[in-house]
Amino acid sequence: MASLKELKLRINSVKSTQKITKAKQMVAAAKLRKxxxxxxxxxxxxxxxxxxxxxxxxxxxxxxxxxxxxxxxxxxxxxxxxxxxxxxxxxxxxxxxxxxxxxxxxxxxxxxxxxxxxxxxxxxxxxxxxxxxxxxxxxxxxxxxxxxxxxxxxxxxxxxxxxxxxxxxxxxxxxxxxxxxxxxxxxxxxxxxxxxxxxxxxxxxxxxxxxxxxxxxxxxxxxxxxxxxxxxxxxxxxxxxxxxxxxxxAMDNATRNAGELINKLTIQYNRSRQAAITTELIEIIAGAEAL
Amino acid sequence: MPLHFELVTPAKLVRSESVHMVVVPGSEGEFGVLEGHAPFMSTVKDGVIRVYKSENAAPEDIAVSGGFAEVGANGLTVLAEHVEG
Missing domain, CATH: 3.40.1380.10 (ATP synthase, F1 complex, gamma subunit)
Incomplete structure (x- = not known):
């Protein structure tokens, strides 16, 4: 399982890729008309x-x-x-x-x-x-x-x-x-x-x-x-x-794929965050009980 | 009856209008085209096409190069590779 930080970086990188493909798509649409x-x-x-x-x-x-x-x-x-x-x-x-x-x-x-x-x-x-x-x-x-x-x-x-x-x-x-x-x-x-x-x-x-x-x-x-x-x-x-x-x-497809990937990664990110929080809580409670 | 005149380049249709007369610099001499001209095809020298909008109007000059003129039932069509003005 990738760490939280890694996931976050990954999401950001896909987001910037999506920005590029989206821009290129719009440029192509305008140029196509011309x-x-x-x-x-x-x-x-x-x-x-x-x-x-x-x-x-x-x-x-x-x-x-x-x-x-x-x-x-x-x-x-x-x-x-x-x-x-x-x-x-x-x-x-x-x-x-x-x-x-x-x-x-x-x-x-x-x-x-x-x-x-x-x-x-x-x-x-x-x-x-x-x-x-x-x-x-x-x-x-x-x-x-x-x-x-x-x-x-x-x-x-x-x-x-x-x-x-x-x-x-x-x-x-x-x-x-x-x-x-x-x-x-x-x-x-x-x-x-x-x-x-x-x-x-x-x-x-x-x-x-x-x-x-x-x-x-x-x-x-x-x-x-x-x-x-x-x-x-x-x-x-x-x-x-x-x-x-x-x-x-092509860029329309790429933008859509990037969107899907971002959603998937975000879910994964949230899950791991939750898991981390849960583990931390368990640790605290276990620590408190031990006292 | 006016003459239908079209001037076309590869990039676009430059003119499509009704005029009185057009004088074209054919490769074997200038020729004027009026309404009802017999079917005719000629290559065009690099030079100036003069368009007379009406009988007494001052001609409008259009410089063309790499041209070809065709006179048919539907008027005069000049195909030119380059047009100025």
């Missing part, structure tokens, strides 16, 4: 661009002369896994879920005899991936100095990826991030980003002939990197919202 709003605001652009890409892709046939971003390099040997994580912990299994999804894919690809490389966004997944693939990380994008991922970051990441692609460092790129369903549910998602998968041709034939300036192919070449940037941006926003959601749920 992240959701940001994700919502980004939707019109992504939807329009996807629409335009869809109608263009329906007009341009993929051939050897098509831009590499659409047609690929013609090989399927080197796969780059872009893993988007967060910079902070205290968000439950959020980061490890994404990393786990990436690891499964990497193992699968390796079993097929492909080469796997990693590009990491955010700080958290690094150690876990380095443990299994110590030499496969070819790049990392640091987001520690950024409060909210913006389009500037997406642009920087996309440009770096495009540079690597043009240098022939990889053939196919997959993006791993967490899709936001609700504060309770985040789905780790894998998505191929390079070569750009042709969006489903939208059936927007309203009879009118659309004029293109310059021609379809040139527009497509120009739009492809933009599409990539938008997708990355969308993924960053989803990730942000997911992180806050996961954090909120």
């Amino acid at each position: 992240a959701q709003a940001a994700a919502e605001a980004a939707r019109p652009y992504a939807a329009r661009l996807a629409g335009v890409m869809g109608s263009l892709a329906g007009k341009v046939t993929v051939s050897g002369s098509s831009p590499k971003l659409l047609a690929g390099t013609g090989k399927d040997q080197v796969h780059l896994l872009v893993v988007a994580n967060s910079d902070r912990g205290l968000c439950g299994a959020f980061n490890s879920n994404i990393v786990k999804a990436a690891k499964v894919k990497a193992t699968e690809l390796q079993a097929e005899g492909k080469t796997v490389l990693f590009y990491l966004v955010g700080r958290k997944g690094r150690a876990q991936i380095r443990r299994d693939w110590p030499n496969a990380i070819i790049g990392q994008f640091d987001t520690t100095g950024v409060r909210e991922p913006g389009f500037t970051e997406a642009e920087a990441i996309a440009n770096e990826l495009l540079g690597l692609f043009e240098a022939g460092k990889f053939d196919v790129a997959h993006l791993f991030y967490s899709k936001f369903r609700s504060a309770l549910v985040q789905v780790p998602t894998a998505q191929q980003i390079i070569p750009v998968p042709a969006p489903a041709a939208a059936a927007t034939d309203d009879g009118a002939v659309v004029e293109y300036e310059p021609d379809e192919e040139t527009i497509l070449v120009e739009l492809l990197p933009r599409y990539l940037r938008t997708q990355l941006f969308g993924a960053l926003l989803e990730n942000m919202a997911s992180e806050q959601g996961a954090s909120m749920t």
